[in-house]
Amino acid sequence: MQSEALTAFVVEKIEDMKGRDITTINISEKSNFADFMIIASGNSNRHVKSIAQSVTLECRAEGTEPLGVEGNDVGEWSLVDLGDVVVHIMTDEMRDRYQLEQLWE
Structure with missing residues (x-):
């Protein structure tokens, strides 16, 4: 799947799971490891884990096998590495603390 199509697909799946405050950032000019970063919030640790699993x-x-899934044991911040698309699902507290949007935009 092309990275734009994969990004749209993942955003749709996060919306289906009631993920909040979904932000998509094109990082292709700033990184060599991915083209897009998706950041979303979950309501609780359990919700974050559920979104990442979904x-x-x-x-x-x-047909897109994730290269890795990190942080799903605790659930405050889960990362799903899809190659050209990296997905961060976080609790509000973690999102406020690390402010990934400010770092990458």
Whole structure:
């Protein structure tokens, strides 16, 4: 799947799981490891984990195998590495603390 199509697909799946404050950042000019970064918020640790698991399963069903999933044990911040698209799902507290949008925009 092309990175733009994969990004749109992942955003749709996060919306399906009631993820909030979804931000997509084109980082292709700033990084050599990915083209897009998606940042979203979950309501609780359990919600963050559920969104990350759903994104992982839905991508696998479409033939895109995640390169890795990190942080799903605790659930404050889960990262799903889809190669050209990196997905961060965080609690509000973690998102406020690390401010990834400000770092990458």
